[in-house]
Amino acid sequence: MKVIAINGSPRANGNTRQSLEIVGDILVKNGIEVEYVQLGGMLLYGCKACGGCFKNKNKRCVIDDDKLNDLLEKVFDADGVIIGSPTYFSNVTSEVKAFIDRCGYVSKANNGLLKRKVGAPVVAVRRAGANFVYSAINFFFGIAEMPIATSSYWNMTLARDIGEVQNDEEGKHTFINLGENMAWMLKKLN
Numbered sequence: 746m747k748v749i750a751i752n753g754s755p756r757a758n759g760n761t762r763q764s765l766e767i768v769g770d771i772l773v774k775n776g777i778e779v780e781y782v783q784l785g786g787m788l789l790y791g792c793k794a795c796g797g798c799f800k801n802k803n804k805r806c807v808i809d810d811d812k813l814n815d816l817l818e819k820v821f822d823a824d825g826v827i828i829g830s831p832t833y834f835s836n837v838t839s840e841v842k843a844f845i846d847r848c849g850y851v852s853k854a855n856n857g858l859l860k861r862k863v864g865a866p867v868v869a870v871r872r873a874g875a876n877f878v879y880s881a882i883n884f885f886f887g888i889a890e891m892p893i894a895t896s897s898y899w900n901m902t903l904a905r906d907i908g909e910v911q912n913d914e915e916g917k918h919t920f921i922n923l924g925e926n927m928a929w930m931l932k933k934l935n
Contacts, residue, residue, distance in 0.1 A: 746776075746777045746778065746824040746825070746931050746932075746935055747777065747778040747779070747780065747822070747823045747824055747825075748769070748772055748777055748778070748779050748780070748823060748824065748825040748826065748827060748863075748927070748931070749779075749780050749782060749816075749819050749820050749823045749825070749826050749827070750765045750768070750769050750779055750780065750781045750782065750827040750829065751782050751784050751816075751826065751827065751828045751829060751841075751844065752765055752781060752782065752783050752784060752785055752829050753784050753785045753828065753829055753830035753831070753837060753838045753840055753841035753844070754785040754829065754830065754831045754838065754869065755785040755786035755838070755840075756785070756831075756907060757783050757785070757786070758907065759831070759869070759907045760831070760869040760902060760904040760905075760907065760908070760909060760910040761785075761829040761830065761831050761867065761868075761869045762781070762783075762829070763908070763910045763911065764829060764867045764868075764869055764902050764910050764916070764920055765781065765827060765829045765867055766781075767910075767917055767920040767921060767924070768827060768865065768867060768920045768921075768923050768924040768927065769781070769827075769924070770924065771920075771921055771923075771924025771925055771927075771928060772924050772927060772928050772931075775924075775925075775928035775932070777824075777825075777928055777931060780819065780823075782816055782819065784816070784840045784841065784844060785831075785838055785840050785841075786840070787811070787812060787840055788811050788812075789811050789812070789813060789839075789840050789843045789844065790808050790810075790811055790813075790843060791839075791842070791843045791846060791847075792806075792843070792846035792847045792850060793808065795807060798850050798851045798854040798855070799850075799853075799854040801854075802854055802855055803855075804817065804818070804821060804851060804855050804858060805817065805851065806847045806850070806851050808847070813843075813844065813847055813848075816844070816848075817847075817848055817851055820848060820859070821852070821858045821859070823862065824862060824863065824931055824934075824935055825862055825863035825864065825865070825894075825927060825930075825931055826859075826862055826863075826864050826865075826891070827864070827865045827866075827867055827927075828841060828844075828845075828864070828865075828866055828867070828882045828885075829866075829867035829868070829869070830866075830867075830868060830869075830878050830882065831868075831869045831870070831878075832868060832869065832870040832871070832873075832874045832875050832877075832878050834874070835873075835874030835877045835878070836874075836877055836878060836881060837878050837881050837882065841881075841882075842881075845881070845882075845885045849885060849888065849889060852889055853889075857889070857890055859889035859890065859891050860889065860890040860891070861890065861891065861892065861934065862889075862891050863891065863892050863893075863894055863927055863930045863931050863934065864882075864883075864885075864886035864889070864891040864892070864893050864894070865893065865894040865900065865923055865927050866878070866879050866882035866883055866886075866893075866900050867900050867901075867920065867923070868882075868899070868900060868901040868902070869901070869902050869904055869910065870901055870902070870903060870904075871903070871904070871905035872903070872905075875899070875901045876899070878901075879899050879900065879901060892930060892934070894923060894926050894927035894930050895923070895926060896919045896920070896922040896923040896926060897918070897919060897922045898915065898919045899919070900919060900920065900923050901916065901919070902916030902917075902919075902920070903916060904916070
């Protein structure tokens with residue numbers, strides 16, 4: 746089994762990435778392969794709502810001058826997807842939003858390529874607004890017909906400066922539980 750862990754933060758080694766790694770370490774301990782993808786900071790265009798993916802039905806977005814199609818191939822081949830995002834003005838980063846929109850359309854255009862893959866959100870926030878980020882990612886998983894892995898609390902850390910997640914004991918515990926629950930779900934479904 747394989748999980749793609751998407752870092753939507755432009756800070757490649759920041760709190761979002763470190764949070765993803767806490768979850769990923771648990772998955773690996775359970776025999777599940779994890780591939781980390783750096784999405785934040787990537788040149789990624791928003792969806793044009795052109796309908797080309799519904800016309801072509803080739804598991805690709807017609808916008809082909811960024812790297813989204815490479816990522817889509819990995820996501821559609823995986824058993825699970827973790828989307829991590831910091832909180833930017835009470836929402837996901839623009840790269841995560843572009844990924845959600847375009848991936849969602851391509852999946853729907855090709856008979857639900859995300860259906861029954863396990864999804865999990867991971868959120869980093871300085872102080873407030875994380876619930877909107879958590880919801881935006883979960884809404885995407887829900888409409889894509891993906892079972893959502895949960896934890897003992899919302900999957901978030903209170904951290905701003907790089908590395909502060911390591912001081913958030915409750916956040917780390919939440920991510921460990923998330924990894925355990927996601928591993929359990931993946932094993933049951935596969």
